[in-house]
Amino acid sequence: MNEKSLPLNGVKIIAHAAGVGAAYAARLLSTLGADCILLEGPQGSPLRTEPPFLPESKVSALFAYLAAGMCSRVIDLARDDGRAELGALLSTSDIFIDDTPVAARAALGLDEAAIAARHPDLVHISVLPFGATGPKSGWKADDIQVLHASGEGYLLPNGLSVEMFPDRPPVKIHGHFAAMQGGIAAALGALAALWVRPKLGGQYVDISAQDATLAVGAFAVQRLGDGSVEHRVERSFRYGGVIPCADGYVELLTLEQRQWDGLVKLLGTPEWAQDSVLADQLERSRRGPAINAHIRAWASSRKVEDIVREGQKLFVPLAKYYTPAEVMNDPHEKFRGLFQPLAVDGAGVLGMLVSPFHFDGAPLVLRGGPPVLGEMKVPA
Amino acid sequence: MKPLSGIRIADFTVHNAGPFCTNLLSQLGAEVVKIESAMRPDAFRKPHPVYGRMGPATFDQVSSTKLSVRVNLKKPEGIALAKRIVRISDIAAESFRPGVIGRLGLGFEVLQKIRADIIMLSVSSCGQAGPDSHFAGYAPLFGAWGALSDLSGYPDGPPVEMRHVMDHTVGMNAAVAVMAALMRRRATGRGAHVDVAAREVASSLAGEALLLAAAGGAPTRMGNAQEGREPHNVYPAAGEDRWIAISARDDAERAVLANIIGRDLSDDAIAEWSITREADAAAAELQSAGIAAHASWTTPEIAADVHLRERRAIVEVQEPDGKTRAAVGVPMRLSKGAEIGIHSGTPKLGEHEDYIYGELLGMAFAERKALEDAEVIY
Numbered sequence: 001m002n003e004k005s006l007p008l009n010g011v012k013i014i015a016h017a018a019g020v021g022a023a024y025a026a027r028l029l030s031t032l033g034a035d036c037i038l039l040e041g042p043q044g045s046p047l048r049t050e051p052p053f054l055p056e057s058k059v060s061a062l063f064a065y066l067a068a069g070m071c072s073r074v075i076d077l078a079r080d081d082g083r084a085e086l087g088a089l090l091s092t093s094d095i096f097i098d099d100t101p102v103a104a105r106a107a108l109g110l111d112e113a114a115i116a117a118r119h120p121d122l123v124h125i126s127v128l129p130f131g132a133t134g135p136k137s138g139w140k141a142d143d144i145q146v147l148h149a150s151g152e153g154y155l156l157p158n159g160l161s162v163e164m165f166p167d168r169p170p171v172k173i174h175g176h177f178a179a180m181q182g183g184i185a186a187a188l189g190a191l192a193a194l195w196v197r198p199k200l201g202g203q204y205v206d207i208s209a210q211d212a213t214l215a216v217g218a219f220a221v222q223r224l225g226d227g228s229v230e231h232r233v234e235r236s237f238r239y240g241g242v243i244p245c246a247d248g249y250v251e252l253l254t255l256e257q258r259q260w261d262g263l264v265k266l267l268g269t270p271e272w273a274q275d276s277v278l279a280d281q282l283e284r285s286r287r288g289p290a291i292n293a294h295i296r297a298w299a300s301s302r303k304v305e306d307i308v309r310e311g312q313k314l315f316v317p318l319a320k321y322y323t324p325a326e327v328m329n330d331p332h333e334k335f336r337g338l339f340q341p342l343a344v345d346g347a348g349v350l351g352m353l354v355s356p357f358h359f360d361g362a363p364l365v366l367r368g369g370p371p372v373l374g375e376m377k378v379p380a
Numbered sequence: 381m382k383p384l385s386g387i388r389i390a391d392f393t394v395h396n397a398g399p400f401c402t403n404l405l406s407q408l409g410a411e412v413v414k415i416e417s418a419m420r421p422d423a424f425r426k427p428h429p430v431y432g433r434m435g436p437a438t439f440d441q442v443s444s445t446k447l448s449v450r451v452n453l454k455k456p457e458g459i460a461l462a463k464r465i466v467r468i469s470d471i472a473a474e475s476f477r478p479g480v481i482g483r484l485g486l487g488f489e490v491l492q493k494i495r496a497d498i499i500m501l502s503v504s505s506c507g508q509a510g511p512d513s514h515f516a517g518y519a520p521l522f523g524a525w526g527a528l529s530d531l532s533g534y535p536d537g538p539p540v541e542m543r544h545v546m547d548h549t550v551g552m553n554a555a556v557a558v559m560a561a562l563m564r565r566r567a568t569g570r571g572a573h574v575d576v577a578a579r580e581v582a583s584s585l586a587g588e589a590l591l592l593a594a595a596g597g598a599p600t601r602m603g604n605a606q607e608g609r610e611p612h613n614v615y616p617a618a619g620e621d622r623w624i625a626i627s628a629r630d631d632a633e634r635a636v637l638a639n640i641i642g643r644d645l646s647d648d649a650i651a652e653w654s655i656t657r658e659a660d661a662a663a664a665e666l667q668s669a670g671i672a673a674h675a676s677w678t679t680p681e682i683a684a685d686v687h688l689r690e691r692r693a694i695v696e697v698q699e700p701d702g703k704t705r706a707a708v709g710v711p712m713r714l715s716k717g718a719e720i721g722i723h724s725g726t727p728k729l730g731e732h733e734d735y736i737y738g739e740l741l742g743m744a745f746a747e748r749k750a751l752e753d754a755e756v757i758y
Contacts, residue, residue, distance in 0.1 A: 139667050144614065150677075172614075312515055320524065
């Protein structure tokens with residue numbers, strides 16, 4: 001797919017991002033084809049100094065991933081001429097994404113009212129851990145706090161991990177999962193507001209990473225309404241789940257009868273599995289721990305690759321727990337073009353994840369690696 | 381008006397990821413026509429023993445705010461009926477295993493002939509093409525394939541299974557992609573086939589770790605640690621199974637935190653301080669001093685939270701029997717237009733056929749009756 005045919009070709013974005021959520025919103029929209037200028041202060045975005053760093057370099061892997069495909073413009077918003085410069089940029093833009101703390105916005109001319117007055121057609125997106133309104137709008141958070149404020153934090157780990165370590169504190173999801181949920185919700189909010197702009201004009205969209213993480217964890221609230229409170233110790237599949245093998249782990253989950261039938265074949269049709277009571281799905285659920293003991297015993301002497309290969313032939317949902325390096329080298333992802341070789345200043349040419357979306361049978365395409373501070377590319 | 385007023389979606393999606401996408405779009409104002417049949421009802425209309433749910437869900441969040449019609453896709457007349465719904469829709473969404481929708485006779489090329497500018501969304505575990513595209517999968521498998529699970533967990537333990545948050549993340553990503561396709565259609569008149577691969581969504585949430593691996597690094601599970609934050613952990617609070625997440629990002633914050641704790645900032649020292657304190661009170665005390673902290677909340681605490689309710693991230697919805705319950709709203713606050721969010725619960729199977737078949741498709745009663753008798757509307 002060439003850049004001109006990307007879906008958001010022609011949309012112009014200014015992103016002022018100190019955190020992952022706002023930057024990820026801009027990254028998603030930029031990868032979908034929008035022209036995105038990363039607005040940075042004279043010292044550069046704080047994301048440039050966020051770990052992890054690429055080996056033997058001072059290049060932030062996090063910044064490189066989030067800012068790939070963007071341009072960089074340095075503007076000092078503490079100065080009058082800087083704010084005027086930003087005003088000129090916003091007057092020709094469609095979307096402004098900002099994560100400045102609410103209390104600091106007015107002094108920089110970034111508050112909702114000031115932006116709306118000067119740029120009535122602009123879609124103004126605020127992305128903060130707890131949003132821009134509400135009693136906690138001023139609260140600070142890293143990802144770990146947002147996860148625990150939105151439910152999933154308390155519910156992890158589950159399955160084998162909590163079985164092995166029932167007394168340990170909950171454990172978080174890798175990286176910046178919650179902030180990225182804020183970013184995805186912000187991208188959705190930006191496009192919803194842009195879609196309706198011809199009828200309503202520009203508007204202000206208030207995004208909270210907590211709200212977004214809660215939204216993707218909605219089932220816990222649904223279960224509460226059904227009368228059950230989830231807990232990590234009980235939130236395990238009755239059978240299946242993380243299965244230790246001779247050389248790693250597989251994930252196994254059979255929800256349909258034919259998948260169970262396939263699993264029994266994969267296990268070699270053992271005598272215990274032919275017990276007539278196990279023909280009933282509800283009974284299998286009740287006897288889950290005993291079934292899992294058999295599955296684990298069977299898998300413990302077998303290799304992951306063999307189990308997955310044979311299981312998938314029988315339509316048993318099985319997956320290997322891939323390491324990052326295995327994903328990078330995976331033939332399926334190579335076929336799909338998930339990674340694009342890009343120059344990362346200070347680290348050479350590296351395979352950069354592009355996007356989980358294909359349009360019209362082709363992967364999207366990144367316009368470049370992360371920008372050098374102040375590097376403005378002239379649009380092609 | 382709501383942002384997506386006037387947009388109609390023919391919704392063939394099943395399970396969680398696809399339905400959550402169309403649910404979000406319905407909350408933003410799109411008219412979503414959920415297509416099921418008595419032969420193949422939505423998963424939430426049935427027991428789900430592997431999840432431990434022995435009966436149907438009484439309120440299904442991913443089906444809320446949708447309309448329901450019955451179409452038996454096993455019959456050619458059912459496929460013809462589905463095409464009639466697609467003809468009056470802007471978007472057709474599906475989440476079958478790749479190839480199935482084509483074999484049903486509802487593939488993208490076919491739908492394009494029905495409506496030239498149709499946007500088709502296909503959500504699957506591994507994408508529509510590629511050597512693994514035929515693999516069946518659910519949320520924990522997406523996380524496993526995508527490396528997100530391998531990177532999550534205690535350093536000395538196994539990988540952690542991703543649960544429904546993984547499905548719903550796929551759905552929210554898909555909603556972004558569909559909106560981008562709508563924007564392109566407005567600009568160019570072109571439709572689109574949008575292919576969302578769930579395992580790649582899992583990878584996209586660990587993009588920095590994958591880049592690290594590409595550069596020769598070996599990112600691995602770190603428990604609750606986060607590079608660049610010290611301390612950064614979950615500590616015990618007063619009471620049974622109560623916890624608080626605390627972190628500091630620089631020396632200034634560490635000095636403030638050390639002053640509050642009254643000791644060094646080892647995990648043991650912080651735990652000795654926190655275990656004597658009620659989690660919410662301790663978080664409020666730390667936040668007032670500028671330290672990132674939050675109690676580890678249970679679902680009842682979330683459902684009752686003042687902040688989330690003020691933001692309408694938690695809303696009250698009404699069951700058919702009149703009882704109210706908490707539900708999760710659409711995660712954004714818009715300054716203009718009508719209020720977005722859930723406006724109705726899970727529709728009954730076929731509840732909106734008078735509107736869809738009668739008003740929109742102009743089907744006479746006799747025609748509908750004949751299709752019901754032939755188990756096409758079934």
